[in-house]
Amino acid sequence: MTRLAVVTGGGTGIGKATAGMLAGEGFDVIIVGRRPDVLADAVKWIGPQATAVTADAADPAQIPAVVEAVAGRTVDVLVNNAGAFLPGDEETLEGVAARWRANLDSNVLTAVLMTTALLPQLRRPGGKIILTSSIAAQRGGGGPYSAAKAALHGYALDLATRHGGEGITANVIAPGYVTDSEFFLGRMTPEGHQSRVDATLVKRAGVPADIAEAVRWLVGPGGSFVTGQIINVNGGSVLGR
Structure with a gap:
């Protein structure tokens, strides 16, 4: 039977590139996201091996739609890629909390709920859990976004420890500055772009395909x-730890 991968945040950027790569490797791919029009465009780009599920992975009530789409099949790969930098008003404690x-x-x-829901169906042995973090988790600068991405590191180490005996691996990929995604939509200036490129050792920005590779x-x-590892893909902006 064809191998199956689930990719959250699979409609754009890194998630879309990853889903396309997996389809090219022969996987059936379920992409999960909140916007049906974006997912539909991604399915056209990925090809007939892709199926879209419209769901907010942070909402426990919407996760069963993904489980239903899996339809009892074994999940070979779970890529927890959903996430965003969310600004907000921090003038009050209520704003900080929000x-x-x-x-x-x-x-x-998003990662915890999706992993928990699909864990019973992950291949044993051989299942792969991958979480998308960020360079911000290692050098700061993103406030709650940095802290949230850093939390994924501890979560992945826990998954690797708990499920290694079942033949399941869990790892984090921490991208650096990546263009051709919606992450910096409306927030990036030419100066900001150049400063991030200059901060790399290879003097270029990353692209989603770098992460997919x-x-x-x-x-x-x-x-x-390989399990329980934080894998940096950042052009040398932050050196290995």
Whole structure:
């Protein structure tokens, strides 16, 4: 039977590139996101192996739609890519609380809920869990976004520890500055772009395909002995830790 991958945040950017790569590797791919029109465009781009599920992965009531789409099949790969940098008014304690909760929901709860729901169906042995973090988790600068992405590191280490004996691996990919995504939509200036490029050792921005290639390695034979790791894909903006 064809292998199955689930990719959250699969309609744009890194998630879309990852889903397209997995389809090219022969996987059936379920992409999950909140906007049906964006998902529909992504399915056309990925091809007939892709199926879209409209769901907010931070809402427990919407997760069963993804489980239903899996339809009892074994999940070989789960890529928890959903997440966003969410600004907010922090002039009051209420505003601080609202912004932190929103960032934690978007970046952490999405991964926790989807992983928990699909864990019973992950392949044993051989299942792969991948979480998309950020360079911000390691160098700060993003406020609650940095903290939320850092929380994924601890979560992945816990998953790796708890489920390694079942042959399931869990790893984090921490991208640096990546263009061709919606992350900086409306927030990036030419000066900001250049400063981020200058901060790399390779003097270029990343693109979603760079992250998808790291996923390709992790889900392939070469990644079978890799678990509990934070894999930096940032052009040298932050050196290895």
